[in-house]
Amino acid sequence: MTDHEAPLSQEREHGGKPLLDAAEQHNKLVRVWGNPGGLRVLTVVNHTAIGRYFMITGAVFFIIGGLMAMLMRTQLALPGQDWIPPHIYNQLFTMHGTVMMFLFAVPILEGVALYVIPKMIGARDLAFPRLSALGYYCYLFGGIILMTSVVLGIAPDTGWFMYTPLSDAVYTPGLSADFWLIGITFIEISAVAAGIELVVSIMRTRTEGMTLQTMPLFAWYILAMSLMIVFGFPPLILASILLELERAAGLPFYDVLRGGDPILWQHLFWLFGHPEVYIIFLPAAGIISTILPVFARRPMVGYRWVVVSVISTAFISFGLWVHHMFTVGIPQLAQAFFSVASMMVAVPTGIQIFAWLATLWTGRPVFEVPMLWTIGFLVIFVIGGLTGVMLALVPFNWQVHDTHFVVAHMHYVLVGGMFFPLVAGLYYWWPHLTGRMPSKVLAHWGFWLTFVGFNLTFLVMHLTGLLGMPRRVYTYDAGMGWNWPNLVSSIGGFVMAAGIAVVILDLVLHGLAGRRARINPWQADTLEWATATPPAPYNFVSLPKVSGRHPLWEQPDLPETIAEGRHGLTSINHGRRETWGTDPVSGRIREIIHLPGNSWWPFFSALALAFMCIGLLAKVYVIALAAALVALGLLLRWAWENGTHPAAAPDGRTAAGEPPLHSRTFDGPGLWGMGVTLLANGSLYMSLLFGWFYLWTVAPQWQLPEHSHLHWPLLLAASLLMPLGWLWLRRLIARLRAGDDARLQQGLWWLALLGCGQCLLLIAGWWRSALVPGDTAHDAVITVFLMYTLLHCALATVMALMQAWRARRGYVSRLAPYEPLLVEYWWGYSAVTTMVSFAALVLWPLGWGGA
Missing domain, CATH: 1.20.120.80 (Cytochrome c oxidase, subunit III, four-helix bundle)
Known part of the structure; x- marks a missing residue:
């Protein structure tokens, strides 16, 4: 008998029934998987807790960004107002865009994915739980660093896109731009970490029998989003590093007189910036593709077509970045190419929209609260898509570039395309998160106030832009014809804010004291509803085998049989946190992945990196270097506890009939993690190569x-x-x-x-x-x-x-x-x-x- 075949316990099934009762098995699992309280809550690495942290923190930043928007709409409500000084207004629109794009949209969607994906694919946790925790603390500390600039009155004021040369040391002296560059780079580490985590978890930790062809659509959307983060965020990280080196050390990457080119910043920024739109849209669309079949009471129409369209959208989105640069003087051939590419991306998006409509048309729709937000999304996103096709036409783009028309389009696509599905998803998964149901009355009030207020704000803003009002102006004269459109937009903004406040009130109040939710209250089809609500930290007592795309519709008794321990991986006496390691294509079990437990290493590593950022901001490079060395030491000490180290695998044996632990094989999630990390690294390196050859061939004074x-x-x-x-x-x-x-x-x-x-x-x-x-x-x-x-x-x-x-x-x-x-x-x-x-x-x- 080999080591991995040696029996560890008698917790095997006998006659179809587990030897342990449910309470005893739950207590054993909690002893291994439980989350500590008190100060040690900072050591928690469980994906359910980390996903909640991301969502709560993202919601706080959303409220901050929304308050900034309300201040700007108040300023623009009437002509000639100057109660907000120009420099404060510049800080407001810069920080509003920065907060909404970097501190709210991507992190909160990643939080939803971190919470839902392991449960949906039948895993007990993500592949690298401590990496998720590190990502969260990098996000939290980076956000705090960035918001500190607001408190100190030195917030960045050059726009959330930080165009050079406006953002260089000559035109923006002081620390305001440095706060943006260092804080955002720190936050990007979090996004890339979550992207790596989600890619590997989806590919390698699905439950037995869940093939790529039967994987839930939401997992496909999150897989595409995560790979886009891996490839799309490094160009911005490189651009920010180069600009900070130029500001702090005088290295002239964007300085024309010394051989640089400010347009290089735009290329690197929009190499990130346009995939970013679809990085935000795809998980939101994944929520729609999850909710619609449940409430249409039928499977999604055209599953394979939807998967192909998701992959196509992710691929095409990397070829659109120059359509943000039509007015900077690029060659006409490039304008034509990127104009066509910008219109091409509407094709896979249209496939998804038609699949959603066909699912509704052929189903028996039940209009619960999540469906309100879903229908609202369909209306608003189609409008945003139509104006997107208009902006893809170069002559029209020239006319409305940097006007309020572009602001309106961006909000229809990003807010309509992301916020409405997000709220639909929150209402859908709220019983899972809290075990309680929201209020239908407050939910309807919240939806209609938000929907009406949104369209009042941004539909009219298209007209404001066509009338010639430029974006980023803090006031305007009364005779320009912009008076009533701005007033309507401002009123609509406050109506929308009231609707969002009602939604938040509903979720918080009824999450704490609402009506208890029954098991699987929406009669959903995916595995996350086979867990307890709210879920235990281990998700599943036993890991099921599935054979189709709708496991809870095909096997309605799964919640009971999982809780009774009638499926796989029920042994727990070894003290390890375990989940299946499966083949990325077939879903066949290959090994048992043993997962790390709660640890201080992620928190202290992120804290050391935060001190490094503070040292760089203060220009005290000795502190920055010392903090970097401390962070490296902590990360190495963290890495020492991996593999066969007793802290990572208390007992290297597995029960008879079970596969070996991944650390005893030539395969495992770490190889995938390193591979995906190197893809991100390679994206940064290719961006550097692009910059080198771009300057050689384009820079006017190279x-x-x-x-x-x-x-x-x-x-x-x-x-x-x-x-x-x-x-x-x-x-x-x-x-x-x-x-x-x-x-x-x-x-x-x-x-x-x-x-x-x-x-x-x-x-x-x-x-x-x-x-x-x-x-x-x-x-x-x-x-x-x-x-x-x-x-x-x-x-x-x-x-x-x-x-x-x-x-x-x-x-x-x-x-x-x-x-x-x-x-x-x-x-x-x-x-x-x-x-x-x-x-x-x-x-x-x-x-x-x-x-």
Whole structure:
């Protein structure tokens, strides 16, 4: 009998009935999965709690952003008003857009996904619970840092898009833009972390039998959204880093006189900014595709067509960014291409709309409260889509660019396309969150006030824009013809605010003291309604096997049989948090994924990163460096407890008939996590390459040195060592796969030594290159490339050292061969990017004929 077949307990089914009663099994599960109280609540990593934290924090920021909007609408209600000074108004519209886009829309939708997805796919938790917790605290601390600028009266005032050169140190001195750049970059870490978490969880932790073809539509939407975050957010992270380097250290990436180009910021920003629209829309549309079949009392029409349209929307959305830049002077061929692409994206969106309408038409609709918001969404989003097609036409775009017409369109698409589905989803899942039902009376009042107020505000704003009123003006003269449209918009804004207040009042009051919800009150079809309401921290007593797209319609007794322990993975005496690890396509069980428990590491790691950001803001770089080193130390200590470490897997055995733990195999969620992380990393690197070639070919005063500054022999030697290390590591892993770990520890020590050698060569090559990054964009970009390569080399070296030490402690061996593959992924990626960087920095200029 192998180790993983040794019996651990007698908690197996006997005669179709569990040996343990429900209360005893619940108590055992709570001892392992329970959330502590008091100050230790900061250690909680459970996805239900973290999802709630995201949603509550996002709601607070939404209220703050809404109050800013009300102040602006009050200012614009009548002509000639100046009770809000111009500089305060600039801060208001900048922070309103920033809060709604970065602190509300994406985080609260990620919170919904973090809460719902594991339950919907039949898992006990997400694949990386501590990563979710780290993401939340980065979001919270980043939001606090950003809002501190408002309290101090130095909020950013250059617009939520931070266009250069307006946002550089010359035109925006002081700390206002720095708050935006550092705070938003910190928050983006949270978004990317959640994106990685959701991709891996959806692909690798679905319950037995849930194939890609039977996966709930909401999971498809969230998978697409998460991959878009992974690819779409790094360009903005890079753009923000480059602008902060320009402001703090004088590196001229966007300065025309020194070879930069301010239009590069727009390209990098909108490479993020337009996918961002669909990053917000897709999960909201996923909520609609979840709710409509439930209340239409029939499956979604055209499941496969909807899936294809979701994937197509995600893909096409990355080819639209330039339609935000039609007026900056781009070539006419590019304008034509991006105009066509902007209209093409309406096709997959139209497929989804027709699928929703067909589902309603062929079903037996029941108009409960969530359906009110769903129908409101359909009306408003279609209007926003029509104006979007209008803006895709270049001549019309030129006429209304930077007018209130664009403001109206954006709110119809983003507020109508996101907020209405969000509220529909909150009403739909509120009984699940709280165990109580909302009030129909307050819900109807809240909907109609919001719907009427929204259309009063923004439908009229289309006319205001067509009459020529520019956006971002704090006042206007009485004779412009804008008086009554602005007054109507302001009245509508306050009506909408009253409706939202009623919705919040309803959810809070009836979430605390409403009528108790019965099991599955909406007669839904997906697995989240098979849990208790509100759910236990472990979600499911036993993990079911499913065979179709509508498990609760096909197996109505699932809530009872799951609670009785009649399905899989009921053992708990080992003290591990476990969920199935399944094949990403077929849903076949491959291993048991053991999950980490509650921990202080995510909180303190995020806190250290927050102090690093504060040090950067205060320009006290010693504090920033010290905090960065502390954060690195905490993250390494956190990583030490993974794999076969006793804190991660108290007992390495599994019960007879069960698959092995993932840390005892050559597969597991960590490999997927590293792969998706490297996709995000690669997106940032490709954005850097794009910036390099863009400046070479477009920047009007690109300056080249007469002779190359680069010491290419040292850099070439450094570039060749990384692939050699990668090949060496692959050889060690091949021996490990053959069951030979005799030389593993020694080989890893040699690998670490090779990494140290490469780091030294890079430092020497950088030193000998005599770059002057403050003088030209050419040298500044090369400096960033070298920093990027050195950072990856250093991390690869640290990983090798850590693996060697873990092999010495017995945490890595032929019986636990999982972790070296993670290091191989990093070394392989670093090898490729190092060689590409050498080609771009040394060989490209030679081929161009330059320096």
